[in-house]
Each structure stands twice: as C-alpha cells, then as structure tokens.
Amino acid sequence: MISVDKNYDDPPGVLKDIQDKLKDNPLTEYSLDKALHTFWTEKNKKAIKEALSAIYHNKCAYCECNPNVGAYTEIEHYRPKKGGYYWLAFEWSNLLLSCTKCNKLKSYKFPLKDGGNPLKKLPDSSDWKATSEPLLSEQPLLLNPEVTHENKNAYYNNEKIGPITKHLKFNKNGKVKDLSDEGKKTIELLRLNQRPELVIARRKVIKAYLKRLTEYIQDYDNSNNVNKLRDRVYHLINDVKEDAHNPEKEYLQLRRQIFNHPDDFFKKEFEDNHHVHTYELVKQCIHEIKTSRKSIRH
Ligand SMILES: [Zn+2]
Numbered sequence: 653m654i655s656v657d658k659n660y661d662d663p664p665g666v667l668k669d670i671q672d673k674l675k676d677n678p679l680t681e682y683s684l685d686k687a688l689h690t691f692w693t694e695k696n697k698k699a700i701k702e703a704l705s706a707i708y709h710n711k712c713a714y715c716e717c718n719p720n721v722g723a724y725t726e727i728e729h730y731r732p733k734k735g736g737y738y739w740l741a742f743e744w745s746n747l748l749l750s751c752t753k754c755n756k757l758k759s760y761k762f763p764l765k766d767g768g769n770p771l772k773k774l775p776d777s778s779d780w781k782a783t784s785e786p787l788l789s790e791q792p793l794l795l796n797p798e799v800t801h802e803n804k805n806a807y808y809n810n811e812k813i814g815p816i817t818k819h820l821k822f823n824k825n826g827k828v829k830d831l832s833d834e835g836k837k838t839i840e841l842l843r844l845n846q847r848p849e850l851v852i853a854r855r856k857v858i859k860a861y862l863k864r865l866t867e868y869i870q871d872y873d874n875s876n877n878v879n880k881l882r883d884r885v886y887h888l889i890n891d892v893k894e895d896a897h898n899p900e901k902e903y904l905q906l907r908r909q910i911f912n913h914p915d916d917f918f919k920k921e922f923e924d925n926h927h928v929h930t931y932e933l934v935k936q937c938i939h940e941i942k943t944s945r946k947s948i949r950h
Pocket residue numbers: 712713714715716717750751752753754755
C-alpha cells in the first residue's frame with residue numbers, strides 16, 4: 653500500500669450533484685437502497701471509476717495490484733455504506749479504488765481499535781471527510797492510503813497516522829509484515845499474505861532485480877572488470893529508483909523499500925556468496941544516486 657493524495661474538495665461532478673440534491677432531502681438508513689439504486693447508473697459509475705483510476709493509476713488502493721485493463725476494479729466504500737455509515741455513501745473521501753478480491757474480503761467490515769466507538773451520523777457534513785477529527789476518533793484499524801498521506805497530516809491519539817511505512821514492511825519472500833495494530837488488522841482482513849498470486853507477484857519484483865545483480869557479479873567473477881560491474885550496478889539501482897517513483901508500476905511500497913533499504917532484500921545473498929565487498933559497491937551506487945542532482949521522473 654502507498655499513501656495517495658486525493659483532493660477531497662474536488663469530487664467528480666456526479667457526486668457534487670447528488671450531494672446538492674441530498675441537501676434538500678437528506679439520506680436516511682431507509683432511503684439508502686433507493687438512493688443507491690437511482691445513483692449507481694453505468695454513467696455515474698464510469699465517471700467515479702475514471703476519477704479514482706486517474707488518482708490510483710488503476711491500481712487497488714489496498715493491495716496495489718493492477719487488475720487487467722480496468723475490467724476488475726471496484727468502487728470501494730472505506731467505511732461500509734451498509735454497516736452503519738449510510739450517510740457516507742456518496743462522500744468522495746470515503747471512496748477508494750480496489751480490486752474485486754480486496755473489495756470482497758473487506759465487505760462490510762470496519763474494525764476499530766479497543767476504545768474506538770463507531771460513530772452515528774455526524775450533523776455537520778464538513779466533518780464527513782476521512783481525515784476529520786470526529787471520524788479519526790473512531791480509531792479505525794483498516795489502513796487508508798489517503799489518510800496516511802503527509803499532505804493530510806492526520807492524527808489520532810496525538811500520533812501521526814502516516815506514513816504507511818510505519819505500519820507495513822515487506823520481506824524478501826514477498827510477504828508483508830505488520831509493524832502496528834493497524835498493519836496487523838489490514839493484513840489479516842485483506843489476507844495480504846494468504847493470496848498466493850499476490851505474494852508471488854511481489855516476490856517476482858524482488859527476484860527480477862536480484863537476478864540482474866547476480867548475473868553482473870557472475871560476469872565480474874569471470875572478467876574481473878570492476879568498472880563494468882560498477883556501471884551495470886549503477887544502472888540497475890537507477891532502474892530501481894525510477895520504478896519506485898513511477899506511479900504506473902504495481903507494488904510501489906515494496907519497490908521503495910528495495911531502494912531505501914536494500915539490505916532487507918540483497919545483503920544476505922552476498923554474504924552467502926562471499927561477495928560482501930561487491931555488495932558494498934551496490935550501497936555506494938545507492939548513496940550516489942540518492943545524493944545525485946539528476947532529475948528523476950516522479
Ligand atoms: Zn486489492
């Protein structure tokens with residue numbers, strides 16, 4: 653999961669329209685079904701999905717997979733519209749893009765920390781944004797990529813919620829480890845370690861970089877050409893950096909962790925192969941690229 657910056661003050665036109673209508677005729681638990689039925693036309697669904705896809709680069713807000721050509725994405729209600737939060741059914745900050753699997757697993761669940769209480773409808777709609785103090789006082793356990801974004805600066809219990817790296821960390825086997833209660837519940841709820849296709853896809857990202865690195869080192873063992881090795885390692889690390897900053901790529905949190913914490917993924921391989929000194933070269937290149945002024949595509 654990566655933090656995502658969505659402008660809460662600029663919902664798609666179709667959401668603005670329904671919110672205007674609801675001002676005169678506010679939504680109730682009983683009118684929800686009818687309102688949903690009327691609103692979710694193919695045209696409105698398409699408009700919202702397009703707006704979310706542009707923000708999420710067509711990737712799932714939770715697991716970061718990119719379902720094929722947009723055919724399998726869903727409009728996800730972070731706080732479930734039928735789990736007590738009917739009043740947030742058309743709230744822009746409550747809508748995320750998710751894959752069908754995450755959407756199904758999440759369903760109508762919305763776990764809170766011990767001591768957090770589910771809110772009933774808040775009287776003031778300006779408090780309905782996902783980062784508002786009343787909503788955060790519920791202490792949700794499911795991570796929200798938008799709430800963790802630094803621009804939102806969201807807190808609860810006087811503690812900053814973001815960044816995502818406070819909650820989730822990847823292992824080199826493609827699994828994800830929790831670093832907080834929120835991370836733990838999010839992994840559990842979305843089964844982020846129990847969906848083989850997801851774990852394999854993440855492992856592939858790591859393996860692809862590792863394969864290149866191993867090839868370069870084997871070649872160096874034969875040629876002893878340290879300049880060539882250095883050049884190739886530099887290019888590889890530069891590719892890792894570019895991938896980590898390319899919003900179109902899947903599994904960006906993992907790619908960023910590879911760039912920022914290469915030891916987590918590569919160091920052991922080099923210790924095992926008695927190549928600690930060549931690994932130092934990798935670290936040098938990372939340091940150089942990090943401190944380089946060359947502009948990198950963001
Ligand atoms: Zn997903």
